[in-house]
Amino acid sequence: MDIDPSSDRPVFKQIADYFRDLIDRGELAPGASLPSEAQMTKTFGVAGGTARRALDVLRGEGLVVTEHGRGTRVRERGPMLRLASQRLTRANRAAGLGGFAADMRALGLEYRQEMLHLGEVPAPRRIAERLNLSVDAPVFVRRRRMWGGGEPMQLADSYYPLDLVEGTPITEENAGPGGSYARLEERGHRLSSFREELHARMPSEDEKRALSLQPGVPVVSLMRTAIDTGGRAVEVFDSVMSADKHLFQYDFSAD
Amino acid sequence: MDIDPSSDRPVFKQIADYFRDLIDRGELAPGASLPSEAQMTKTFGVAGGTARRALDVLRGEGLVVTEHGRGTRVRERGPMLRLASQRLTRANRAAGLGGFAADMRALGLEYRQEMLHLGEVPAPRRIAERLNLSVDAPVFVRRRRMWGGGEPMQLADSYYPLDLVEGTPITEENAGPGGSYARLEERGHRLSSFREELHARMPSEDEKRALSLQPGVPVVSLMRTAIDTGGRAVEVFDSVMSADKHLFQYDFSAD
DNA sequence: TAGTGGTCTAGACCACCGC
DNA sequence: CGGTGGTCTAGACCACTAG
DSSP: OOOOTTSSSOHHHHHHHHHHHHHHTTSSOTTOBOOOHHHHHHHHTOOHHHHHHHHHHHHHTTSEEEETTTEEEEOOOOOOEEEEGGGGSHHHHHTTOOHHHHHHHHTTOOEEEEEEEEEEEEOOHHHHHHHTOOTTOEEEEEEEEEEETTEEEEEEEEEEEHHHHTTSGGGSSOOOTTHHHHHHHHTTOOEEEEEEEEEEEOOOHHHHHHTTOOTTOOEEEEEEEEEETTSOEEEEEEEEEEGGGEEEEEEEEOO | OOOOTTSSSOHHHHHHHHHHHHHHTTSSOTTOBOOOHHHHHHHHTOOHHHHHHHHHHHHHTTSEEEETTTEEEEOOOOOOEEEEGGGGSHHHHHTTOOHHHHHHHHHTOOEEEEEEEEEEEEOOHHHHHHHTOOTTOEEEEEEEEEEETTEEEEEEEEEEEHHHHTTSGGGSSOOOTTHHHHHHHHTTOOEEEEEEEEEEEOOOHHHHHHTTOOTTOOEEEEEEEEEETTSOEEEEEEEEEEGGGEEEEEEEEOO
16 A cells, blocks of 8 residues: 655556556456545545546556446456458358358357448548549448447448449348358459458547447457459458457468 | 536536547647647636646547647657568568568668567466467567667567577577578478467556557557467567557458 | 545646746 | 646535445
8 A cells, every 4th residue: 555645656646556456466356346536535645636546547548447426346358359360261251141240150149230321422531542443432331330249349331332232232231141242242253352451549439439438448440451353342341349359360371 | 619617518528529629620730739738727717627637538549749848739640560461471581581670671760679588488378378388388588679760669579489499599689680480490490370369458557668658559469479381389479569650461362 | 315436626836848 | 937737635516326
């Protein structure tokens, strides 16, 4: 409890250090309660604001979660979804499941998708670049929120050149068995390769809401471009998901 | 400047919203100064603590950086390093550069590595699992901090089974041309494949210091396992780097 | 209702920056 | 030196949770 007000290190950081240490060492197990702010003012001899700032630090690091009126607890971490590049092989697609559905099925979680938008939009720059179109050229987008195990798992926007999706179920809410990749292949665009680009950052306010993110949890943006055997980019899949719940695995040759 | 003290939304969040909006819309360009806290107390009619909390929010989101005595500015984002899986092909290794050195060379940044530790350590669980050893079995580690363009870029620990590195330059500060992968191949362990596992999270205090991370910037943990043609794991490369400065790209077949 | 967190104030004092 | 952020206090008032 060694808080030293005369130290160079600010008191609120010392208090944060104290609890971080307890958590790291497992003496405060996930789910365990931290003392209330009022308690801390007594045991550490500080004002309420100072106790509060210490907790702010831990919240910002994602170590604890606070519920108004109930107190502050050590965060419990759910299992992580391991997204391996093999999930997108033809064999897996042939099983009749789209990418995300297959992932969730593998984990035994029930799955559902919520369609947020379906229709033509002008291509944002990052999409246009990858589809080899000009910025603001019309593209077809399927914008949805994917749920797994009753929790929002990712925001996923799939973009397609218009000519590839007209008259296919890709423009409908249900893209059919095997997902939209299966539809593209039926239409003669046999998929040849994927490029995935990953980037982590803090979420925007909207993303925090849409994914029910705790404070202090980053998101991963995954952008996947699907290329057909003719070398044409036929889809850009642009998604955002909680970094907390996802781990990405890629296997590749050393040659 | 529409701050409404009677709104449900807390005043400090409204102030944060106001500046976030200016930044998003580009009206406050990277490098531009925000008003001082004292200024804000006047223009928004709030106490100092409230103005400060608004800035805390923006700092936590990584949108602004504050320098003591100098003020708060919109963060300037440096260029991102694109780490493509192709960087580890044999052709690139043959060019005589280790993985990181090649990346930095490609960007025209000068490069240097700082050795933090070189020697035997008991294998942590995550390493032992990947090298197929038991936990705490002795392994050889090269623990270093990589610098690029004068900034710390990553913390990188390479772990090796003891029998693979004894008597090789891998145990020395300079592993020689082509890096340790080249040494392993010379010793008859021709590399066959790599597995990379990525995961993003907020940094620990130590990582923040070692990588000079701004508040509100997540890190990416990249763990790479190198497999030789005999199917043996010959190295685990365990690294942590600023999410701000790195983007990861993987190309793989759709078959 | 008692206990918890959430917001806000007014002011003190210190530390760092740049002129 | 004046201006900037950084820490801390003491207290008011509100909102949510649970018994």
